[in-house]
Amino acid sequence: MSRGQTRKGRTRAERALLAIPAAKPLLRAVDHGPEVRLDPALVGAAGDRWVEPFLDANRAHLDRLGVQARVDTRGGLGVSLQPGPRIGAVPLLSPSTRRVAAGLLVAPRFHWSALGAVLGSTGFSTEPALGGAPLVPGSAREVPPWLLASPVLRRIEGLLEHRKRGFVERSEHRASPRGRVDWSAWARRDVPAGRWTQLPCHFPDPDDDPHLMATVRWTLGRLDDELTPLGHTGPARLLRSRVADLLARIGPGLQRRPAPWDGPPGAGWLAEALQAMGWVAEERGLGGAKSLDGLSWDLAVDELWECWVDGFLADLAPRCGMVAIRRGQTRRRLNWHTPTASMLSLIPDAGLRGPDRMVWVDAKYKAHLQLIGSKGWAGLSPSTRDAHRADLHQALAYASLESVGQVDSVLAYPQLASDAWREPGIATVSAGRRRVRLLLAGLPFGFRSEDHRQQTLTAWRELLAA
Numbered sequence: 001m002s003r004g005q006t007r008k009g010r011t012r013a014e015r016a017l018l019a020i021p022a023a024k025p026l027l028r029a030v031d032h033g034p035e036v037r038l039d040p041a042l043v044g045a046a047g048d049r050w051v052e053p054f055l056d057a058n059r060a061h062l063d064r065l066g067v068q069a070r071v072d073t074r075g076g077l078g079v080s081l082q083p084g085p086r087i088g089a090v091p092l093l094s095p096s097t098r099r100v101a102a103g104l105l106v107a108p109r110f111h112w113s114a115l116g117a118v119l120g121s122t123g124f125s126t127e128p129a130l131g132g133a134p135l136v137p138g139s140a141r142e143v144p145p146w147l148l149a150s151p152v153l154r155r156i157e158g159l160l161e162h163r164k165r166g167f168v169e170r171s172e173h174r175a176s177p178r179g180r181v182d183w184s185a186w187a188r189r190d191v192p193a194g195r196w197t198q199l200p201c202h203f204p205d206p207d208d209d210p211h212l213m214a215t216v217r218w219t220l221g222r223l224d225d226e227l228t229p230l231g232h233t234g235p236a237r238l239l240r241s242r243v244a245d246l247l248a249r250i251g252p253g254l255q256r257r258p259a260p261w262d263g264p265p266g267a268g269w270l271a272e273a274l275q276a277m278g279w280v281a282e283e284r285g286l287g288g289a290k291s292l293d294g295l296s297w298d299l300a301v302d303e304l305w306e307c308w309v310d311g312f313l314a315d316l317a318p319r320c321g322m323v324a325i326r327r328g329q330t331r332r333r334l335n336w337h338t339p340t341a342s343m344l345s346l347i348p349d350a351g352l353r354g355p356d357r358m359v360w361v362d363a364k365y366k367a368h369l370q371l372i373g374s375k376g377w378a379g380l381s382p383s384t385r386d387a388h389r390a391d392l393h394q395a396l397a398y399a400s401l402e403s404v405g406q407v408d409s410v411l412a413y414p415q416l417a418s419d420a421w422r423e424p425g426i427a428t429v430s431a432g433r434r435r436v437r438l439l440l441a442g443l444p445f446g447f448r449s450e451d452h453r454q455q456t457l458t459a460w461r462e463l464l465a466a
Helices: 007-019 051-064 111-121 145-161 183-190 210-230 234-250 269-282 301-320 368-375 382-398 450-465
Strands: 026-030 036-038 068-072 078-082 086-093 100-107 166-174 199-207 297-300 323-325 350-354 357-363 406-415 425-431 434-444
Touching (some): 026 036, 051 068, 051 078, 051 086, 086 301, 111 145, 111 301, 145 210, 145 234, 145 269, 183 199, 210 269, 297 301, 301 323, 301 357, 301 434, 301 450, 368 382, 368 406, 382 406, 382 434, 434 450
Parallel strands (some): 357 406
Antiparallel strands (some): 036 078, 068 078, 086 297, 166 199, 323 350
């Protein structure tokens, strides 16, 4: 009988399992999704005076993800957390000790694969912000590696763009003297071997820090290893291409595992790159998933949605015989003539311009289109109606920015796969001789295939041609 099967061995194994501390809980939610309830036991609290200290301790973390907190007394005193338009992971601190007691992960409601398709199509123009808080319990294995690899690559790219070469001591045999010649070694080893013209020289040469470049090579190789199993996905292919470009820039050489970085944040390109490479070495959801605790991070999905819609309009424009107005190119100043003033300008997201025609498209990462289609206007909550009413007024304000005969103002909402059949909402507004249309249209959050992309472009072309 083996040792592990004896009674003493089983008792020893049971004691070892009991000695392992229980993992800290991870609370999961989705952006714009239902509320999640946080009970006091989750953060090590008790009684009825823990809510205010908890909110004070975690206000910055909840604000980072745009999470709204309210007191919930159903089934006992607790806190309900309402996710907003941001995704990410943050720690939850105990109200008494101010130490990490749990974690909160807000995942994308369109799933990680759709998020990856959008990030890959936009070239990771919108990236998550990493760090700035303690590690999040249990989050390292919840996040795909391609999401957090992009900021690391960006920091390494910034390091290489702003690197300053120093002098490195080199040793080599040369036919002509350079620097310091080791004559004793020449007489002892080279002369007896007949290498009269080979002089052992030691000289300073301008080059990159070899130790720094070794850590960069190790980090890039580790990221490539983690992204290789996901090579069939768009974001992984894009990131692996960036890794290959960086490896070609620094060339072959030694590799060295980077040490953890505890320097001050924001201390320049070098400090940021060292910190990111330390994350990979620690395997905090970057370049490995052996650890349960991951980095804190956040990503504004509403900004990513605006970039996605902007790229879609650039593809749509030539099919409609129009010119795309890219995101951020239009700004119309409001000229206030009184000391009392408020908003200074109107900034539409993107648009299309044609002969005597203008199409403004305002990207809204909200569920208004689905809610209106399923519940109707009367079935919406007062807060949803107020938010949608403000969006409509904003879209109609954009319609006044161009003096052309026909203006379309479109509110573009993310479209669920089950809502592909839903017809857009179209309304007309009388504006003298001008024709102003208001459209509520859906756009998929990422394309499943090239056929899906072509079908969506055709549907939008027909919609705008009507």
